[in-house]
Amino acid sequence: MQKNTQSAERHINMLIDWFSQSSVGVLLLDSTLQCVANNPCAAELIWERIQADKSDGLPQDFVQALRPHLEPLTQDSSHQHATYMQLEQPDQPSMLLKIECSIVHPDAMEQGLFFITLRNASKNAHLARKLKLFKNAVENTGSAVVITNANGEIEYANTRFSDMTGYNLSEIKGKSTSLLRSNMTPEATYTELWNTIRHQKKWHGTLLNKRKDGSTYWSLQNISPIHDELGNITNFVSVSEDISQIKAHDQQLEKMAYYDPLTDLGNRRNFRRTLDQYLHSPSHTGPHTLLLLDLDHFKQINDTMGHEAGDALLNTIANRLCYCVSDNASVFRLGGDEFTIIFQDLHERDAIINSVNELLTLLAQPVQIGFHDVRITVSIGITLIGVDSQDASDLLRNADLAMYHAKQLGRNTFAFYETYMDEKAQHILSIEHDLRNALASNQLSLAYQPQVNAQDGRISAIEALLRWQHPTRGAIPPDDFIPYAEETGAIIPIGRWVLLEACNAAKQLQAEGLPHLKVCVNLSARQFDHPDLIEHIKEALATSGLAPHWLELEITESMLMRDMQYAIDTLNRIKMMGISLAIDDFGTGYSSLSHLKKMPVDLLKVDRSFLHDIPKDKDNIAITSTIIAMARQLGLSVVAEGVETKEQMRFLQDIDCTLMQGFLFSRPIDFETFKAHYKACPFHCRVCLEYNACSIRQDADAEGLLN
Ligand SMILES: Nc1nc2c(ncn2[C@@H]2O[C@@H]3COP(=O)(O)O[C@H]4[C@@H](O)[C@H](n5cnc6c(=O)[nH]c(N)nc65)O[C@@H]4COP(=O)(O)O[C@H]3[C@H]2O)c(=O)[nH]1
Known part of the structure; x- marks a missing residue:
């Protein structure tokens, strides 16, 4: 018997030895649930954690909790049982123990021992909870x-x-x-x-x-x-x-910021971004070419056919540009009728000219708008990116200068940027600057040129023509500064001054007892469109005291054609005041005589280009005769401008022209000189002075008109 007990103890110690290093706690309990043996891990889990004395045996609550799980094993020793138990620990969260129980019979011990393994399941439970939490988070x-x-x-x-x-x-x-x-x-x-x-x-x-x-x-x-x-x-x-x-949303914002809504082409901002990329990105080797295109006379189409027609035309132009350029080019609309094209890696002059000529040919094809075939041409300025400049603003300016040059060459053509264009632009800038002071510093004056009756040579009117005596540049002709005065708006105060000065001059002739004359004043387009025009006219008449029927205002054909209804309304308001109206440079614009029927005008001034080489030039003879005949049918008087020779004068007399104006009779002269001439002879045709023989004067003399 003692031998058996010793042998069982040996077995038990062996068992405990096996588990001495294990992280699993092992307990061996006898049938009374007294601890027979345990490994260090079990000691730590059961006693050390709860700071209990091992000599006091197993903690009672542990035994109480364990008992129900062990009883079934006593019925069936082959049975195994597993359970969890919450173990309270002082000053720490409770511990979850996983307990597995079975019965062992070391060396055939009759009663057998309960073999209990203990595992700290808190860690796993914590991990499992954490995992579940993460899974939920990821899932949701x-x-x-x-x-x-x-x-x-x-x-x-x-x-x-x-x-x-x-x-x-x-x-x-x-x-x-x-x-x-x-x-x-x-x-x-x-x-x-x-x-x-x-x-x-x-x-x-x-x-x-x-x-x-x-x-x-x-x-x-x-x-x-x-x-x-x-x-x-x-x-x-x-x-x-x-x-x-x-x-x-981003794409929509990008579209709004970088694309032109009318044509879907890149807009000015897009153009600047692309140009900067070309200038600064090493992947764009270059040099490349920049084209600036401006439609010729687009404003006229917009004004006469309406904005919808203008938009349709711009769309067609945009489509044609995209069609014409290959994949290595980008087309942009800067605004209005201005487009740009960047040709990547194109810099050979001949190749550029070829491409530009293709563009000009395609764009010049008529565009069908509604029931009309509209023809539009473009002027193109060309500059080489990276060659003419490395700066985006400079390049655009270069292209603009070149485009402006192309316009001056007669439009429907192109020009390459050249450095001399900068100097010219500089000159224009300084003119614009000086013009602002010209009026205040009394540098402006009026010259007067008489219009003589074609039949009796009597002066019937004088045209007031603006002169600018620049302090350093000398006399600047009106054609060289009026366009800039127009562009900058300086023409408004200047035009107001001209009106007053001219009315004063006519009134002064009357005051000096000379035969009354009409004074003719040119109106510029900007003046004509200005809301204060009527006020300025009234002011000139009131201040000078000149009766309205001694004032004649001259407007050009193109001013009438921009917005016919506005033109008719404005002309009617002027006409109602008793002022006469003349159409200047007639024959050079786009109006037809049938349009004129609707306009309340009194007089046509035939452009001086039609008198050129008369009576040799048969075409000019035909044109001038036709204009005068048709004007007569419409009840309009006609002034022929630019009469320089006696032959021209005779021809005009023969075809019943009403009035003549030109160097033959007088160049434009200052008011005092004119007054002196006029006092000397009211038939101030000057033919007698220049040729010493004046048929008009002789005839007039014969009729006793000179007495
Ligand atoms: N070759 C030649 N030329 C002749 C002859 N007879 C007259 N001329 C010139 O023809 C121009 C007639 O004036 P315009 O057609 O109204 O053309 C004017 C008119 O459009 C504009 N202008 C002149 N004064 C004013 C003004 O006060 N206001 C506005 N808005 N424009 C003005 O400047 C233009 C040029 O004026 P000017 O240089 O004074 O040039 C004048 C005159 O000197 C001639 O027999 N042969």
């Missing part, structure tokens, strides 16, 4: 989450991913994430992505992905590699958002 997050293995094959995808792509986890598990590729993301993006994550770094970027139904969406992705304790990548986690709406 607003972002799509995909976990792949190291080869990029999908292991997990959350519900948001399914909502976003249309794929269930079951149908994509094990498949490569490449099933999301739309083939519209540049390959370089994927190369960069894989290089980054394979080097254990996070990748952040945007991919254009494809859903199950084939539609595409913009995905903002964060992809992170996951690695094991040895640093090997085991998985990749991708968290993504569908940013299609944001992208669409």
Whole structure:
């Protein structure tokens, strides 16, 4: 018997020895639930944690809790039982113990011993809880989450991913994430992505992905590699958002900021951005060419046919430009009727000229607008990007100067930028600057040129012509400064002064007892459009005291054609005041005599170009005769301008022209000189002075008119 007990003890010690290093606690209890043996881990779990004395045996509450689980084993020794037990610990959270019980019979001990293993399950429970929490978070997050293995094959995808792509986890598990590729993301993006994550770094970027139904969406992705304790990548986690709406919004904003809504071409901002890229990006080798295109007389089309027609025309021009230029060119609309084209890598002069000529030919083809065939041409300025300048603003200015030069060459043509154009522009700028002081510093004056009656040579009117005596440049002809006065608006105060000065002059002739004369004053387009025009006319008449029927206002044909209704209304208001109206430079504009019927005008001034080489030039004879005959039918008087020879004078007398004006009779002269001449002879035809023989004067003399 003693031998058996010794042998059982040996077995028990052996058992406990096996488990001495184990992280699992082992207890051996006898049938009365006294502890027979335990390993160090069990001692730590049972006694040390609750700071109990081992000599007091097992803690009572532990035994109480354990007992029900051991009883079944006594019925069936082959049975095993597992349970969990919460163990309270002072000053610490309670510990969850996993307890597994069985009966062992060391060396055939009759009663057997309860073999109990104890495991601290708190840690696992904590981990399990944490895992559940994370799983819930991942499952319910607003972002799509995909976990792949190291080869990029999908292991997990959350519900948001399914909502976003249309794929269930079951149908994509094990498949490569490449099933999301739309083939519209540049390959370089994927190369960069894989290089980054394979080097254990996070990748952040945007991919254009494809859903199950084939539609595409913009995905903002964060992809992170996951690695094991040895640093090997085991998985990749991708968290993504569908940013299609944001992208669409961005694209819309970009469109609004960078594109012209009428033509869909890039706008001025887009042009500047592109030009800067060409200037600063090393990938754009160059040199490249910049073209600035401006439609000729577009304003006239807009004014006469309406803005809708103007818009339709601009659209057609935009389409033609895009059609004509190849892939290496970009077309922009800067605004109004201004377009630019950047030709990439085009800088050979001959090649540029070829391309520009193609453009000019295509654009000159008629454009059908409504029932009309409209012809429009363009003037093109050319500058070489990176050669003429490295600065975007300078380049645009160069192209503008060259385009302006092309306009002066007669339009429907092109000009390359040359450095001398800068000097010219400088000159214009200084004229504009000096013009602002000209009026205040009394540098302006009026010259007067008489208009004589074609039949009796009597002066019937004088035209007031503006003169500018510049302090350093000397006399500047009106054709050289009036366009700038127009452009800058300086013509408004200047024109107001001219009106008053001219009315004063006519009134002074009357005051000195001379035969009354009409004074003719030129109105510029800007003056004609100005809301204060009528006020300025009234003011000149009131201040000078001149009766309105001694004032004649001259306007050009083109001013009438811009907005016919406005022109008719304004002319009617002037006419109602008793002032006469003349159309200047007649024959050079676009009006027809039928248009004139609607205008309340009294007089046509035939442009002096039609008198050129008369009576040799048969065409000019025909034109002048026709204008005068038709004007007569419309009840209008006619003044022939630029009469320089007696032959021209005779011809005009023969065809019953009403009035004549020209160097033959008098050059424009200052008021005092004119007054002296006029006092000397009211038939101030000057033929008698210049040729010493005047048929008009002789005839007049014969009729006793000179007495
Ligand atoms: N070759 C030649 N020329 C002749 C002859 N007879 C007259 N001329 C010139 O023809 C122009 C007639 O004036 P315009 O057609 O109204 O053309 C005027 C008019 O359009 C404009 N202008 C002149 N004064 C004013 C003004 O006060 N206001 C506005 N808005 N424009 C003005 O400047 C233009 C040029 O004026 P000017 O240089 O004074 O030039 C004047 C005059 O000197 C001739 O026999 N042969």
